[in-house]
Amino acid sequence: MNKRPWHIRVKSQLAHLVRRVGGVQVRDAFASIVKHGRTPFDFVEQDHFTPLGDHDKAMSLFKRSVDMIEIEVFSYCNRICWFCPNAEYDRRSAQHHMDNNVYLSILRQLGQCDYNRKISYSRYNEPLADRIIIDKIAQARSLVPKAVLHMNTNGDYLTKEYLDELYDAGLNSLNIQIYLRSNQKYDHEETRQRMQKKLAELGLKAKITVDLFGHRLEADIDYKDMSLRIYGRNFDNTGCNRGETVEVTNQPVRTSPCLSPFYHVYIDYNGSVMPCCNLRSDIPEHQDCIIGNLNTQSSIFLIYASANAVAWRRSLVGFDRKDGLCKHCNFVPFTKTSVTTSVQDKLVAMSKTR
Numbered sequence: 001m002n003k004r005p006w007h008i009r010v011k012s013q014l015a016h017l018v019r020r021v022g023g024v025q026v027r028d029a030f031a032s033i034v035k036h037g038r039t040p041f042d043f044v045e046q047d048h049f050t051p052l053g054d055h056d057k058a059m060s061l062f063k064r065s066v067d068m069i070e071i072e073v074f075s076y077c078n079r080i081c082w083f084c085p086n087a088e089y090d091r092r093s094a095q096h097h098m099d100n101n102v103y104l105s106i107l108r109q110l111g112q113c114d115y116n117r118k119i120s121y122s123r124y125n126e127p128l129a130d131r132i133i134i135d136k137i138a139q140a141r142s143l144v145p146k147a148v149l150h151m152n153t154n155g156d157y158l159t160k161e162y163l164d165e166l167y168d169a170g171l172n173s174l175n176i177q178i179y180l181r182s183n184q185k186y187d188h189e190e191t192r193q194r195m196q197k198k199l200a201e202l203g204l205k206a207k208i209t210v211d212l213f214g215h216r217l218e219a220d221i222d223y224k225d226m227s228l229r230i231y232g233r234n235f236d237n238t239g240c241n242r243g244e245t246v247e248v249t250n251q252p253v254r255t256s257p258c259l260s261p262f263y264h265v266y267i268d269y270n271g272s273v274m275p276c277c278n279l280r281s282d283i284p285e286h287q288d289c290i291i292g293n294l295n296t297q298s299s300i301f302l303i304y305a306s307a308n309a310v311a312w313r314r315s316l317v318g319f320d321r322k323d324g325l326c327k328h329c330n331f332v333p334f335t336k337t338s339v340t341t342s343v344q345d346k347l348v349a350m351s352k353t354r
């Protein structure tokens with residue numbers, strides 16, 4: 001049986017407590033504070049702003065910094081949700097798998113650095129649409145035994161038997177997202193009905209943990225020792241414009257720093273490594289954002305520590321206006337206070353040291 005590591009159980013309980021009093025953005029910023037100390041930025045160091053050509057130094061920086069690596073093992077999604085670029089950029093007419101050698105190479109490298117944080121099977125595919133996912137999870141469990149294996153699903157393909165198979169393969173954590181029809185805006189009570197229907201199909205009991213009318217409905221599901229959540233949320237309020245490809249209501253002028261390229265790594269099905277969840281290599285306007293490609297560059301650590309990644313990090317520190325595809329991004333903003341401003345001022349200075 002897969003036991004969740006103690007630090008993941010504690011983190012999950014803290015995140016659960018915070019979810020009860022606020023939305024996802026508050027939770028993520030708070031979780032970051034819990035994770036990294038006095039401010040969310042305390043783990044940032046000079047090496048994040050310095051291209052590294054030494055493999056071991058790059059691996060060490062990765063190990064000290066990255067708490068989630070998201071891998072898109074294939075391209076297909078069955079839906080075209082209005083708040084997702086998939087409404088415009090085709091992910092339904094073909095299926096492209098990540099090269100298995102690339103996938104295994106990523107896992108072996110993570111195993112080499114004894115990676116013990118999250119591997120997420122998400123991005124812009126529906127990970128349960130292809131049963132190959134069972135093999136992919138089993139390979140990860142074998143090669144990166146300490147990692148927390150996580151997935152986000154739209155739930156369309158999920159049955160109780162499929163859930164059991166995922167658990168047996170080594171999955172620790174699953175979020176089931178309740179989505180409505182392709183063009184339908186958030187409807188709290190319809191979300192509740194769909195949630196109840198899915199729970200009845202699965203034959204599992206759940207406890208409501210967030211019920212914020214018009215914003216978010218969420219429940220924890222009781223299933224073995226897996227972290228299993230089901231939720232629906234209003235993307236007009238909490239969604240991102242996904243690098244200027246989606247019209248959501250909340251598109252503020254971004255002045256907040258962004259930590260994504262510091263502690264997350266995103267890998268598309270075609271091997272491209274992206275700076276954040278909002279940017280994807282199959283959108284022409286986003287292709288300048290590609291940090292590296294694992295089909296031609298073997299080391300995920302050297303890509304993480306590359307000049308391209310450094311350039312992204314330099315552009316995202318400080319409480320000033322962000323440019324380009326970040327200009328109106330709503331992803332995990334941080335509040336400007338005297339403490340966070342002081343730390344950010346130091347990071348801006350650090351980022352200018354060559």
Ligand code: SF4
Nearest residue numbers: 077079081084086124
């Ligand atoms: S939000 Fe998820 S389910 Fe909807 S189109 Fe995008 S990837 Fe597919």
Ligand code: SF4
Nearest residue numbers: 258276325326329331
């Ligand atoms: S601010 Fe830029 S780098 Fe950060 S999540 Fe948004 S688009 Fe990505």
